[in-house]
Amino acid sequence: MKKFKVLLAVSLLAIGCLTALIASINEKKEEQKIINSVPQVERWQTKNEEFKKFYPRQYDSWKKTKESDDIDDMLKEYPELVVLWAGYGFAKDYNAPRGHFYAIEDNRNTLRTGAPVDGKTGPMPTACWTCKSPDVPRIMNEQGDLEYFTGKWAKYGSDIINPIGCVDCHNPKTMELQVNRKYLDDGLKAAGLTPLADATHQEMRTMVCAQCHVEYYFKKTDNGKGGKAAVVTLPWAEGTTVDDMERYYDNIDFKDWTHKISKTPMLKTQHPGYEMYLTGAHGKNNVSCADCHMPYKREGGVKYTDHNIGNPLENMENTCMTCHRVSEKSLLATIAEKKKRKTELHKKSMVQIAAAHLEAGKAWEVGATEAEMAPVLKDIRHAQWRWDYAVASHPAFFHAPEETLRVLGTALEKAGNARIKLAKILAKYGAADYVAPSIDSKEKAQEIIGLPFDKLVEDKKKFKNGLLIEWKKEAEKKGVYNPESTKGVEDKTSYN
Ligand code: HEC
Ligand code: HEC
Ligand code: HEC
Ligand code: HEC
Known part of the structure; x- marks a missing residue:
C-alpha cells in the first residue's frame, strides 16, 4: 500500500511537471507565433515605440542603441582635421558615430547644421536628414522625392523627429526587410549591381544598411517648380571603388567646397x-x-534578431564565433594589429595633406599663378579624397583591411607629389624656407583657419532654446512624436 502511494505521488508529480512544461512550451510557441505573425501596424507608423507591444524583444534590443552615447570629438583628437576641412562645415564640429538612437539629436546638435531661425534658414539642405529617420521615407512617400529634396533642413524640423527605426528597414505590414529610399536602387542599377527587386534575402540583410552607409553627393536637379532640389545621389556610374568614384566626380567637375587656404x-x-x-x-x-x-x-525557446546594432566585438560569441574556430583572444589580437597598421598610415597622411594645404596657401600669397597651381590642387584634391575615403568608411580597417591600406598608400603618394611641386614653386618665389605652422590643438587650428567658434556655439544655443522647442511641440500636435520616447535623454555635445 505504501509502495502504491509513493508511486502515485511520483506519477502525479511527473504529470504536474509535464503539464507545466507543456504550458511553458505553449507560451513560447504563442510568443514565437506573435513574432512570426503580422499585426496591423500602419504603413507609415514612424513612432518606434508603437511597435513595442507586438515585438517587445526587437524593440527592447533596438532601444539599447541608446546606451552607446559617448561623444568622441574627432577634431580634438586630430586637430589637423580642422585645417583639412577649412571652409567647410566639418571644421566646426565632427564626432565619431554613436548609437542609431541619437541620429536625430546629433543632426540638430552638430555645429555643422547651424542655427536656423525659421523654416527657410539653413545653412544645410533637407538632404541632411536623409539617413537619420524613418520619417524621411514617410515624407518622400507623401510629397515625392523632388519636394523632399527642396529647401533647407529646417523645413522639416517638426516632421523628421524619430531616430532610425523599424520603418527604415521593414515594411510594417509584413515585417519583411524593405528599402524605401529610391536612390540606393538607382545607384545599384547605375553600377550594374543587382537591383533591389532581385536581391536575395541574404543580400537584403546588407541592403538595409547600404541605404545609409554609402558614399553620396547632393546632385542639383530641377524640381519642376522653377527651383532646385539637392538630390542624394550615389556616384557609382563608373563603379564603386575609390578610383571609379574619383573619376566620376572629376568628369562632372564636382566639388563639395573650395578649400579656404x-x-x-x-x-x-x-x-x-x-x-x-x-x-x-x-x-x-x-x-x-x-x-x-x-x-x-x-531567450528560452525564442529565437529572434538582436537589434542592438553596435560593435560586434562586444558580443563575439554570437557574432564571429558562429563561423570562426580560432580563439576570441587571437581574433582580437589580429584586429588590433589591423587597426595599428591603418592608424600609422592614417596619421601620416593627415600630416602630409595638412602641410600641403598650408604650403599651397603660402604659394598663392607669394604670387604663384593659377597655371602653376592647377596640378598641385589636383594632387591635393585626390590625396584628401582618398585619405578621407579610408577613414570615413568606418571602420574599413576591419571590413576591408587591404583596400584601406592601398587607399591610404595612394593618398600619401599624391600628397607627396603635391609637396614636391610646391617646394619648386615656393623656391621660385623666394619662399623656399617656409615651414607650415604645427597644428597641436583644435583651438589653435580653428584660429589658423579663422573660425568663429564661440559665435557658432552661442547661435546654436539660441536655436535649441527657441525654434527647436517649437518643433517638438508641433510634431506632437501632428501626432508624429511622442515626447516620452526621448524622456531623460542626456543632451550631449562636443561644445558644452
Ligand atoms: C537597420 C535595420 C533594422 C531596423 C532599424 C529594424 N530592424 Fe528588424 N530586422 C532587421 C534585420 C536585418 C532582421 C533580420 C531579418 C531576416 O534575416 O529575415 C530583422 C528582423 C526583424 C523581425 C523578424 C523576427 C526576428 O527577430 O528575426 C522583427 C519582428 C523585427 N525585425 C522588428 C523590428 C522592430 C519592431 C524594429 C523597430 C523597433 C526593427 N525591427 C528595426 C533590420 C532592422
Ligand atoms: C536610416 C539610415 C541608417 C540605416 C538604415 C543604418 N544606419 Fe547605421 N548609422 C546611421 C547613422 C546616421 C549613424 C550615426 C548616428 C549618430 O552618431 O548619431 C549610424 C551609426 C552606426 C553604427 C555606430 C554605432 C555606435 O554605437 O557607435 C553602426 C555600428 C551602424 N550604424 C551599423 C549599421 C548596420 C549594420 C546597419 C544595417 C543593419 C545600419 N547601420 C543601418 C545611419 C543608418
Ligand atoms: C557568417 C560567417 C562569418 C562571420 C559571422 C564572421 N566571419 Fe570572419 N570570415 C568569414 C569568411 C567566409 C572569411 C574568409 C575566409 C577565407 O577567405 O578563407 C572570413 C575571414 C576573416 C578574417 C581574415 C580576412 C581579413 O579580413 O583579414 C578575419 C580576421 C575575420 N574573418 C574576423 C572575423 C571577426 C572578428 C568576426 C566577428 C566580428 C567575423 N570574422 C565574423 C566568415 C565569417
Ligand atoms: C565580419 C563581421 C562584420 C561585417 C560583415 C560587417 N561589420 Fe561592421 N563592424 C564589425 C566590427 C568587428 C566592428 C568594430 C571594429 C572596431 O572598431 O574595433 C564594426 C564596426 C562598424 C561600424 C562602427 C564604426 C564606428 O566607428 O563606430 C559601422 C558603422 C559598421 N561596422 C557598419 C557595417 C556595415 C554597413 C556593414 C555591411 C556593409 C558591416 N558593418 C559589415 C564587423 C562587421
Missing part, C-alpha cells in the same frame, strides 16, 4: 562603408552586415 576644389567623402565592405573577405563571401551586427539571440 589652398583654394583646392575639394571632395568630402561621406561614409562608403558598403563599398569598402564589398572589397573585403566578408563582403566577397556574402557575409552580411546583419550577420555580424545583428546576430540571432535565444
Whole structure:
C-alpha cells in the first residue's frame, strides 16, 4: 500500500511537471507565433515605440542603441582635421558615430547644421536628414522625392523627429526587410549591381544598411517648380571603388567646397562603408552586415534578431564565433594589429595633406599663378579624397583591411607629389624656407583657419532654446512624436 502511494505521488508529480512544461512550451510557441505573425501596424507608423507591444524583444534590443552615447570629438583628437576641412562645415564640429538612437539629436546638435531661425534658414539642405529617420521615407512617400529634396533642413524640423527605426528597414505590414529610399536602387542599377527587386534575402540583410552607409553627393536637379532640389545621389556610374568614384566626380567637375587656404576644389567623402565592405573577405563571401551586427539571440525557446546594432566585438560569441574556430583572444589580437597598421598610415597622411594645404596657401600669397597651381590642387584634391575615403568608411580597417591600406598608400603618394611641386614653386618665389605652422590643438587650428567658434556655439544655443522647442511641440500636435520616447535623454555635445 505504501509502495502504491509513493508511486502515485511520483506519477502525479511527473504529470504536474509535464503539464507545466507543456504550458511553458505553449507560451513560447504563442510568443514565437506573435513574432512570426503580422499585426496591423500602419504603413507609415514612424513612432518606434508603437511597435513595442507586438515585438517587445526587437524593440527592447533596438532601444539599447541608446546606451552607446559617448561623444568622441574627432577634431580634438586630430586637430589637423580642422585645417583639412577649412571652409567647410566639418571644421566646426565632427564626432565619431554613436548609437542609431541619437541620429536625430546629433543632426540638430552638430555645429555643422547651424542655427536656423525659421523654416527657410539653413545653412544645410533637407538632404541632411536623409539617413537619420524613418520619417524621411514617410515624407518622400507623401510629397515625392523632388519636394523632399527642396529647401533647407529646417523645413522639416517638426516632421523628421524619430531616430532610425523599424520603418527604415521593414515594411510594417509584413515585417519583411524593405528599402524605401529610391536612390540606393538607382545607384545599384547605375553600377550594374543587382537591383533591389532581385536581391536575395541574404543580400537584403546588407541592403538595409547600404541605404545609409554609402558614399553620396547632393546632385542639383530641377524640381519642376522653377527651383532646385539637392538630390542624394550615389556616384557609382563608373563603379564603386575609390578610383571609379574619383573619376566620376572629376568628369562632372564636382566639388563639395573650395578649400579656404589652398583654394583646392575639394571632395568630402561621406561614409562608403558598403563599398569598402564589398572589397573585403566578408563582403566577397556574402557575409552580411546583419550577420555580424545583428546576430540571432535565444531567450528560452525564442529565437529572434538582436537589434542592438553596435560593435560586434562586444558580443563575439554570437557574432564571429558562429563561423570562426580560432580563439576570441587571437581574433582580437589580429584586429588590433589591423587597426595599428591603418592608424600609422592614417596619421601620416593627415600630416602630409595638412602641410600641403598650408604650403599651397603660402604659394598663392607669394604670387604663384593659377597655371602653376592647377596640378598641385589636383594632387591635393585626390590625396584628401582618398585619405578621407579610408577613414570615413568606418571602420574599413576591419571590413576591408587591404583596400584601406592601398587607399591610404595612394593618398600619401599624391600628397607627396603635391609637396614636391610646391617646394619648386615656393623656391621660385623666394619662399623656399617656409615651414607650415604645427597644428597641436583644435583651438589653435580653428584660429589658423579663422573660425568663429564661440559665435557658432552661442547661435546654436539660441536655436535649441527657441525654434527647436517649437518643433517638438508641433510634431506632437501632428501626432508624429511622442515626447516620452526621448524622456531623460542626456543632451550631449562636443561644445558644452
Ligand atoms: C537597420 C535595420 C533594422 C531596423 C532599424 C529594424 N530592424 Fe528588424 N530586422 C532587421 C534585420 C536585418 C532582421 C533580420 C531579418 C531576416 O534575416 O529575415 C530583422 C528582423 C526583424 C523581425 C523578424 C523576427 C526576428 O527577430 O528575426 C522583427 C519582428 C523585427 N525585425 C522588428 C523590428 C522592430 C519592431 C524594429 C523597430 C523597433 C526593427 N525591427 C528595426 C533590420 C532592422
Ligand atoms: C536610416 C539610415 C541608417 C540605416 C538604415 C543604418 N544606419 Fe547605421 N548609422 C546611421 C547613422 C546616421 C549613424 C550615426 C548616428 C549618430 O552618431 O548619431 C549610424 C551609426 C552606426 C553604427 C555606430 C554605432 C555606435 O554605437 O557607435 C553602426 C555600428 C551602424 N550604424 C551599423 C549599421 C548596420 C549594420 C546597419 C544595417 C543593419 C545600419 N547601420 C543601418 C545611419 C543608418
Ligand atoms: C565580419 C563581421 C562584420 C561585417 C560583415 C560587417 N561589420 Fe561592421 N563592424 C564589425 C566590427 C568587428 C566592428 C568594430 C571594429 C572596431 O572598431 O574595433 C564594426 C564596426 C562598424 C561600424 C562602427 C564604426 C564606428 O566607428 O563606430 C559601422 C558603422 C559598421 N561596422 C557598419 C557595417 C556595415 C554597413 C556593414 C555591411 C556593409 C558591416 N558593418 C559589415 C564587423 C562587421
Ligand atoms: C557568417 C560567417 C562569418 C562571420 C559571422 C564572421 N566571419 Fe570572419 N570570415 C568569414 C569568411 C567566409 C572569411 C574568409 C575566409 C577565407 O577567405 O578563407 C572570413 C575571414 C576573416 C578574417 C581574415 C580576412 C581579413 O579580413 O583579414 C578575419 C580576421 C575575420 N574573418 C574576423 C572575423 C571577426 C572578428 C568576426 C566577428 C566580428 C567575423 N570574422 C565574423 C566568415 C565569417
